Amino acid sequence: MEHAKKAPFGNQPCSFVIFGATGNLASNKLLPALFHLEAAGRLAENLTLIAFSRRDWTVDSWREHIRSVLGDKIGKKLDSPVFERFLARFRYQKGDLNEVESYHALATQLSPESACTRTVFYLAIKPADFAAVVQHLEAAGLNKPRGMSRVVIEKPFGEDIESAQTLNRLLHQHFDEEQIYRIDHFLGKETVQNLLVFRFANTLIEPLWNRNFIDHVQITVAESIGIEGRADYYDRAGALRDMLQNHLMQLLAVIAMDPPPALEADALRDEKVKVLRSIRPIIKRAVHAHAVRAQYVGGHVDGHAVAGYQQEKEVEKNSITETFVAAKFYIDNWRWGGVPFYLRTGKRLAQQSSLIAIRFKHPPQQLFRETPLERVAPNWVLLSIQPEKSMRMEIHVKQPGLDMDTRVMQMNASYLKTDEQALDAYETLLLDVIEGDRSLFIRFDEVEWAWQVIDPILKHWAVEREFIPTYPAGSWGPAEANRLFDNDDQTWRNEV
Template sequence: MSEDCICQFVIFGATGDLASRKLLPSLYHLQCAGLLPEELQIHAVGRRPWDDSGWLEFLREQLESFAGDFHPEHFEKFAARFHYVRGELHEADLYQNLAKQLTKDGAQQPERSIFYLAIRPQDFFTVLQNLSAAGFHRDGDYRIVIEKPFGNDLESAIQLNEQIHRHFREEQIYRIDHYLGKEIVQNLLVFRFANLPIEAVWNRNFIDHVQITVAEDLGVENRAGYYDQAGALRDMVQNHLMQILTLVAMEPPPSLEADTLRDEKVKVLRSIRPIPKTAIHAHAIRAQYGPGIIDHQHVPGYADEPGVAPNSITETFVAAKFYIDNWRWRGVPFYLRTGKRMPTKSSSVAIRFRHTPQQLFRETPIDRIEPNWILLSLEPESLKIELHVKEPGLEMRIRPTQLNASYRRDGEKELDAYEALLLDVLEGDKALFIRFDEVEWAWRAVDPFIKRWSREMDYIITYPAGTWGPEEATRIMDKEDQFWRNQL
């Protein structure tokens, strides 16, 4: 750990689903790996009427359920770091109690701390305002970690940012998108910029189009209250998919320092071609899953899920097309797609090259040579290049083959995205966190869809659960020979 490491870690919403499934297991795995500083103290904030022993019983239950490799000997050391702080987010006493716990004897102000807001977005400002009143403010060495969504549209995102900056500096804010913590996403930078043959063809002269897909086989589960207000566009496209798009399309940064990396990502977002009001339906389609079959089991449609509003037209599927108007990408469509209740859980980037310019094999049994692909799977991890080779035999026939460039060897453990990002927060490294101008320009890209769809409240097309979405999703594609790459 660096000398800048902050050794007080406060989790607001410590008894919530995000903390149970992601934060606590990730911190525990870092403990098992010996990557947490010895002096780190973790303060769990919740409303439940517990003392430390009640919290530790809950902590053990959650780790046994979600950590995957629970070891009692590691748990004892991990549990010794924790203190439970009971209180309501709107009550000033909670923050005064925190200030006392985080203040060293004789100190004038609380010790340097991380505050992780694993809470509802509508409670962000309440917590930040109370933290500032209790002595945690822009003049101190504090780090604020905020989970998405960062607003509900462009206007609300700007308002939220202004509220945050009343009490904290931009340098203190860590906006987290766990997709950026995935090793395979970071490997995309290495794949592009450390391999001359790849970077040389990574442009509009060679690439026909780019597809980015994030598919989920689950429905809304226990998130209906949030999801029915947000939908797939806000929940996935504006953040996860847009962040992947920037990494695929960005120019080589001069270094991997946080701001130089994020400057290049913002340039991509600012170069996205504005979509006219009259062209919304040519650039995007939304849909909602209906009843269907997944893993040989019948599942209900979205409208029948518990907690979903009657007659809801919230989209659970979005396919959208964007153009990046710069020297590298002018004219190349970027197709983004996400959906729930699809056949399998997967995340991928599929890059199709242009057709070869010479029909060298036109007088042979080869009728047509299909374009080459680069196939990057984020989940499960793989990186492949699809080429053509001659089939064995006397005739001139070809078949596709894949060169596997995946980097993980047998026995090498995958680092969870949250583990990587939590380490970066502790170290003060913001390279994989989102700056506000990234948030703003991503909202500008999708805001035309939000405004148009907010006026179309009568009808939404549906697709059967267990499929890859509605057939209409192909209508946004520019050419007849373009198709969604479902299998890699």
């Protein structure tokens, strides 16, 4: 995979520190993405990669870990000069996130042969550890001179609006806003970025993108996997905090935003904030009508029997943490007034899938009333983020024959040619961090308004502690999710 152009190396950092380097995120996403950037020639020669972890390893044992982690992902490239060059970039720092001495030791690793003071600190760690890392970076002087380094924060950003504000104040005590990169990897996905082109580069599409033509919008992020041994985090977070507050709300904002005056970081984020601020508040007595939660029980996924959530290792006994959430929102502005946005996400669903489905209104005149065709099915725009990366439109055509019968045809606007491979979201976002492009990262007011939207749901569910509906693993979730629809002819779109 090749990037379009060579990066300007002049203003790039010379050190990239990964906190939590032996965790799942680093192993599955960060290391493969950094290697692919190496292979594409997008990393400056003087960039040093530093792994920070509690394991009692040497730099050689760390490099062997990289070899084992990337073995299945890059295959024969393990024996290439590119891989050796990649390994040579790494240093290893054994340390404890909660001990300031470890940060002083880290300071000795940061480009000692260079006057460069620009560093990326990537927090691939549990949110509960963010505060300790930020404070210890300050104590060891690693955020000096102020304004030079960059800190990358993974979601979720806070547990509610109050904790998000507290974390933001803490970050701003030690870093400027321009140094803070709040990452949401969905914004780095090709299909999501292509959505901006699909809407704003096509005069055919943008005039239809409003309440006059669109019946409703669905956003689904379905996972067939369970909690993957992350009970210590997930049992406190749940699907609403883990997915809907960040990933799905960001997708909603990108779908619903007005054209920005320029494709610049703050211009894009200004438009997203306008959308989030325009979402109709959910009052306490309306939560039941706007949100559904549920938890998976035992079932079958891909033909294999799987246990229920409460049987997962380290999950609290009788936990009512939701593993599925569906919600309905309205955006009260001139473009979207009255159009429902249906969002849902869950674990152990029928398949791994992320889909944006936009349904258009029925034609105002039923011309085919006296033909065998009683009612024309609606048109759809379908944006598949995973596993397939595609953009399609469904339209009606007449079937060959004597009768006025129609069939639905899909117009495929997929952007990948047969010999092309899509970039992984983390490759895009890591390169943007290194180059200082903040367009695909989240500003705090986006975080704050997203929490504002879902806070009434969180507070309502917090007092409903006795019971949670269930759904069998391998299904598309609970039947209760269907009650969110405004009209009887609205149903969940599960597949492209």
